[in-house]
Amino acid sequence: MYPVNQSKQAFIQGEVALVGTGPGDPDLLTLQAYRFIQQADIVIYDRLVSKAIMSLVPGAAERIYVGKKQAQHRVPQEGINQLLVEHAKLNKKVVRLKGGDPFVFGRGGEEALHLLNNGVACHIVPGMTAASACTSYVGIPLTHRQVSQSCSFITGHVKDSGELDLPWQTLNDKKQTVVFYMGIKSLPIITEQLIKAGRSASTPAALIHKGTTPEQQVYRANLSTLAATVEQHNIKPPTLIVIGDVVNTFNEHHLTNIGYLSP
Structure with missing residues (x-):
């Protein structure tokens, strides 16, 4: 109890x-x-x-x-x-x-x-929001010294008109982690606009599907290949999109799907 x-x-x-x-x-x-x-x-x-x-x-x-x-x-x-x-x-x-x-x-x-x-x-x-919980479970720190000093949580949900009106120029800082909720359907727009705003096409990125649950899956790519990764694996919502160099922080270590890191 x-x-x-x-x-x-x-x-x-x-x-x-x-x-x-x-x-x-x-x-x-x-x-x-x-x-x-x-x-x-x-x-x-x-x-x-x-x-x-x-x-x-x-x-x-x-x-x-x-x-x-x-x-x-x-x-x-x-x-x-x-x-x-x-x-x-x-x-x-x-x-x-x-x-x-x-x-x-x-x-x-x-x-x-x-x-x-x-x-x-x-x-x-209050509850634990997906941006902090799901990234932790797959070994992605939202901020990391000398890599990322800030993070932004953004809804990728498009308007009824099909537009996604966001301040793209504020999201082009290499040392900023950007996390999109509800952005799978608008992912081609997101990647195109971020690259157009100055974010490098080679920026590491990750897709976290059903994070923290037994069905959790993580797919790693970069900004230019992210939309193709969704197509290739037929990734559906709920999926969190994480963009930034922090995605590769623990690449050389072994990570289970329950947030456990080992050497």
């Missing part, structure tokens, strides 16, 4: 907990996340919440799936917002499970604002 910090704010009926579950491995859940999950009357969960984490939900708790794929929304965001309010006002302890961190490309801010504007209190439970 995990310890419970009695000084923490109580989770009471009529409230919502926005809980980040990380990228999939239940070992990466925070104690706070586990505590809220165990108290849930109802769980409203996303596509990227793993089966292993869902197995921690109490058997008596109701489950509602609201997963999204690009252009395929089982329940639109407005509907999810309203579901949270409706169930909270039925005096339930509502747990909203979200992959990664609710406030990192998770639309948690929108949900929290909607709850507050409708008189519902909410708890924000």
Whole structure:
């Protein structure tokens, strides 16, 4: 049994907990996340919440799936917002499970604002975002002395118009790691624009598919061959894209698929 910090704010009926579950491995859940999950009357969960984490939900708790794929929304965001309010006002302890961190490309801010504007209190439970967890599991440090002094997390999700409007000129620093979420479909645009902005075509890059889970796979390439690697291996979402010299930090060492390095 995990310890419970009695000084923490109580989770009471009529409230919502926005809980980040990380990228999939239940070992990466925070104690706070586990505590809220165990108290849930109802769980409203996303596509990227793993089966292993869902197995921690109490058997008596109701489950509602609201997963999204690009252009395929089982329940639109407005509907999810309203579901949270409706169930909270039925005096339930509502747990909203979200992959990664609710406030990192998770639309948690929108949900929290909607709850507050409708008189519902909410708890924000941070989760380990994919950029830090998945890269660690495959031996890629986001920053490394004399190699990378900064990192940027960017959504590669294109607009309805098919455009990807980003400040490309700010991403051409050789000593900056760039991580794209939700960028597989827009990868040809990403690589083309980065090279056009001045990033070297030979910049090391990696694709991390289903990171931290038993299905984890990592593919290494460079900026010019990244899109072709996706085509060759038929790589699908969820896949994280990592670009920068840090990708090759541990190339000469052996790395298992669970974040274990050996000489």
